[in-house]
Amino acid sequence: MKTARLYSFGDIRIEDMPVPSPGPGEALMKTMASGICSGDLMPWYIEKKAPLVLGHEPSGVIVRTGSGVEDFFAEGDRVSVHHHAPCMDRENCPFCKKGQFVHCSTWKSSSLIPGGISEYILIPAVNLMHDTLKLPEPLSFEDGVLVEPLGCVLKGLRRAGLPAKNAISVFVIGLGVMGILHILALKAFGVKGENIIGADTVPFRLEKALRLGAGRVVDVSREDPVQAVKKITGGQMADLVIAGPNSVRAMHTALETAGPGGKVVLFTPAKPGEVLSIDPNDIYFREVSLIPSYSTGPEDTRAALAMINGGHVRADMVVTHRFPIGETQEAYRLAARAADSLKVLISF
Ligand SMILES: [Zn+2]
Ligand SMILES: [Zn+2]
Structure with a gap:
């Protein structure tokens, strides 16, 4: 499968990787759309993580499931996935208890494998259980990409x-x-x-x-x-x-x-x-x-999905450009120019 890996701001390479296979509690998603995040356009921020497979705003279709998830997800489910998910142990986690999910150590260490701009993505158990949302029928995969960024917006507004x-x-x-x-x-x-x-x-x-x-x-x-x-x-x-x-x-x-x-x-x-x-x-x-207000968590991503489903926010209002994965560098450059573009997507 193809992935887009960033080595430095101007050096994004398309690399081949084996398709991961889901273990117990996990699922494999075929990516359909993935957003270029505004936050990832700050060189000092993204380069400290390099090399990394770019992207954390994917949506797609579940194509394989590991054991133990059959009651929750099935092949063919259309989903939007958050790259970070908290432990949700409301009894013992000092942060999940208070709804401060971004400070939960599980949230910080969780991530999608290998990242969002990849033809397939392995969704780890914690992400699958706590912040993978099924897209209601009228919503497109591009609408699904907006769940994470809108979740960040709703968190900030809620805090205010x-x-x-x-x-x-x-x-x-x-x-x-x-x-x-x-x-x-x-x-x-x-x-x-x-x-x-x-x-x-x-x-x-x-x-x-x-x-x-x-x-x-x-x-x-x-x-x-x-x-x-x-x-x-x-x-x-x-x-x-x-x-x-x-x-x-x-x-x-x-x-x-x-x-x-x-x-x-x-x-x-x-x-x-x-x-x-x-x-x-x-x-x-x-x-x-x-x-x-930093990032978002399961409560705000759910509120975001509801707002998108209610028609208040839709991809066609904000998506201005779509690129194939092979042109991720161009997509990234265009988004960073911050001119005649809003949301820039990689379309699969
Ligand atoms: Zn983002
Ligand atoms: Zn926690």
Whole structure:
């Protein structure tokens, strides 16, 4: 089977590997679609893991099952698989007990074999049991690819208190696929378009955000985002700000555009060692909360699947490019250019 292995940012090779065979509790999936993740486009992040088989947003069909899974999965099941799964031992695991799945040691050590951009994927027992979701009939494999990224979005929004009881205004910084998924999720949570402001520098992405539900957009290559948000909100600033880009500058903008009592979701890390300076006097008196949100877990992936199934989010809204596995390097380069693209997929 073919797999796409990254050695460095500009060196992704297509390599042959034997098809793995599932042991007890495991399953083999034939991959049908696999997403290029925005997070994997940060060179410092992905290269520290290299060499690795890229990708962690696959969907496909179960083609073989190991013993002991017959009550849960069968050949022919269409599934979306999360590459990390927690132990779900609610009695003994200090993190699963509290629903903080990404801190569970099983979650951290679990992974798909050999990775997401591979013609076949071995789903280990823990992933199969706790975070492999069957795709309801109307959903496509491409819809299935969105479960993990949308799960990350829903986790961040949940940590920020959404769905909210009162009307809130939201400023979404960065309108790549993750920013757009935020806008779609906010709409699904009942936030009115007129209260959603997006920011980016790419005209294609600004237009896409307007078409998919943002009431206003700010081109930060022309306009100062702090002044723009001030003007649009009549001086109130935003109740919630999503800091999407992995730049300290964008994180600063997020803190400045949050209004009194506002919240900032830190959706992306910065490079290790980079420092975000915070004025405690300012955030104390303005009561601005900074809420980091890393990855996702079984509860949010299920919520994501329900939101996709409800039609609020679909692949045709955000998938802009599809490549065969042999062109993974091109796909990766295109996604990294962050221009006229949103979700870039490898299609099998
Ligand atoms: Zn991802
Ligand atoms: Zn656990």
